[in-house]
Amino acid sequence: MIRSFIWVGILATFLTPPLQAQVSSDSVAKSRETAIIFRFVPGKLMFYSPFQENEKSIKELGELMNEHKDEIIRGNAFISIQGFCGSFPSEKENLIAAKNRTNQVKSYFITHGWMKEEYYRTRNHVWGYDHNHDVVTYIRLIYAEGYIPPSIKEQQESERRAREAAEVRERVRLDSLACSGREAAIREAAVSDSLAWEQDVRESAETPPVEYEYRFTPWSVKTNLVYDAVLMPSLEIEYRISRHWSVNLEGNMAWWHDDPRHQYYQLATITPEARYWFKYQGCRKGHYIGLFAGGGWYDLENGGRGYKGEGGFAGISYGYMFPVGRYFSFEAGVGLGYLNTKYEEYLPLDGEYVYQQTSRLSYVGPLKLKFAWVWHIGRWSEKKGGDK
Numbered sequence: 052m053i054r055s056f057i058w059v060g061i062l063a064t065f066l067t068p069p070l071q072a073q074v075s076s077d078s079v080a081k082s083r084e085t086a087i088i089f090r091f092v093p094g095k096l097m098f099y100s101p102f103q104e105n106e107k108s109i110k111e112l113g114e115l116m117n118e119h120k121d122e123i124i125r126g127n128a129f130i131s132i133q134g135f136c137g138s139f140p141s142e143k144e145n146l147i148a149a150k151n152r153t154n155q156v157k158s159y160f161i162t163h164g165w166m167k168e169e170y171y172r173t174r175n176h177v178w179g180y181d182h183n184h185d186v187v188t189y190i191r192l193i194y195a196e197g198y199i200p201p202s203i204k205e206q207q208e209s210e211r212r213a214r215e216a217a218e219v220r221e222r223v224r225l226d227s228l229a230c231s232g233r234e235a236a237i238r239e240a241a242v243s244d245s246l247a248w249e250q251d252v253r254e255s256a257e258t259p260p261v262e263y264e265y266r267f268t269p270w271s272v273k274t275n276l277v278y279d280a281v282l283m284p285s286l287e288i289e290y291r292i293s294r295h296w297s298v299n300l301e302g303n304m305a306w307w308h309d310d311p312r313h314q315y316y317q318l319a320t321i322t323p324e325a326r327y328w329f330k331y332q333g334c335r336k337g338h339y340i341g342l343f344a345g346g347g348w349y350d351l352e353n354g355g356r357g358y359k360g361e362g363g364f365a366g367i368s369y370g371y372m373f374p375v376g377r378y379f380s381f382e383a384g385v386g387l388g389y390l391n392t393k394y395e396e397y398l399p400l401d402g403e404y405v406y407q408q409t410s411r412l413s414y415v416g417p418l419k420l421k422f423a424w425v426w427h428i429g430r431w432s433e434k435k436g437g438d439k
Contacts, residue, residue: 087112087189088180089156093138096148098155109159112189116166119192124165127198129172132157134187135180142177149175149187156187162330212253216246265377267334267429273382275423278303283318287423294331299324299341313354313399320347322419324368335374335427343368343386343419349394357404360394366418372425379426386419 090103100106112130122128134149153173160166172193180186194200199207223242273287283305291297300323307316322345329338344365351358366388374380391414396407 086180087115088183089152089187090183091152091185091187093185096151096155098152098159100159108189113160113164115189115192116160116164120165122194122198122200123170127195128200129193129195130166130170130189131172131174131191131193132187132189133173133180134175135178135183135185136175137177137179137184145177146175148185149177152185152187219246263431263433265429266432267427269334270428271334271380271425272428273423273425275301275303275421277420277422282307282316285423289326291334295328297326297328297339299326301345313352313357315350315352315357317350318347319349321345326368333374335380335425336372338371339369341368341370341386342366343388352399355398356407357397357399358394359397360392362390362392362394362412364388364390364418368419370421378429379424382421382423382425384419384421384423385417386421387416388418390414390418 087108089098089105089108091098092102098105100109116123116130119128123130132153134153136145136149136152139145139148153175157166157168157171157173161168178184180188219242223239227239269291271289271291273285273289275285275287278285283303285301285303287299287301289297289299300321302319302321304319305316306319308314322343324341324343326339326341329340331337342365344363346361346363348361349359366386368384368386370382370384372380372382391411393409393411395409397404398407399405
């Protein structure tokens with residue numbers, strides 16, 4: 052008898068499905084037809100976008116995020132991400148791996164787009180998903196409590212109108228049974244005309260108005276307020292080649308003089324520059340590093356010895372741009388580099404300018420200081436939806 056109980060216990064141990072597998076199949080709400088799967092190399096934590104069909108999944112989830120962007124940003128909808136891992140020896144290791152992998156998938160869309168951590172709803176499991184033991188899946192779009200998406204509202208409204216129309220037709224049918232044939236026909240025709248008129252009114256009301264939005268072009272115009280403050284007006288033009296590269300052309304000129312007092316403040320420079328922008332944050336915000344080179348001409352005198360010459364310079368720059376208002380930005384930056392100039396010294400004597408000597412100067416240090424007002428040129432166009 053005791054041996055029988057032992058054998059029954061052994062058979063129950065090996066034939067009963069693991070509790071972990073039962074929980075995974077019963078508690079995870081998912082749809083294999085709509086889930087977007089990101090696969091990981093078994094035993095590895097790193098997310099490789101080229102692995103298997105991950106690039107296709109990235110594209111699909113990115114399109115879905117953009118489709119619901121307004122709802123997600125307003126807090127009306129959330130992206131449900133769930134991690135599944137069952138390839139490690141223990142539940143603790145599987146849970147750590149699942150959390151790591153879901154964080155990597157979320158971080159990919161945060162660093163490559165507009166998503167934020169608070170836009171996600173995350174769960175992790177210590178078992179596989181649909182026979183895959185190393186995946187992160189997008190399960191579904193979760194809507195905030197009390198929020199009804201426009202598509203569902205439209206469907207509910209359409210169903211309500213259909214029910215009302217059916218009720219009207221049923222009342223007409225019942226009334227027609229109690230009326231004469233001619234009276235019933237007249238009443239039914241009147242109701243049909245009323246329903247058709249209401250349908251026309253609803254369709255005209257549902258036609259969305261044309262909306263317009265301001266779209267930025269690659270061009271922007273700037274003026275350096277620091278140079279403007281020292282009476283050396285500046286003008287810059289920048290063109291965005293791509294998200295990370297732009298070219299900038301800067302010109303400055305001061306042309307002030309007072310001949311009787313022998314005061315001259317005449318200076319002109321032109322500086323082309325190539326810039327690399329770091330993490331893309333839109334055309335009105337971000338950090339950049341640049342390479343610039345240029346030249347200039349000057350004539351400086353303040354009632355005594357004067358200096359007249361020309362020179363060239365080159366160096367590197369760093370700056371940061373941040374938005375102000377809807378169309379404008381401020382840009383702050385500095386530039387360091389090398390300058391070499393050749394100039395003539397002169398003295399004003401008896402109404403003439405007497406040449407003294409020719410000298411050359413080389414200099415390494417700060418060359419640019421900038422706090423510029425920026426206007427981003429754009430145009431109004433019809434809004435067509437999608438990512439702005």
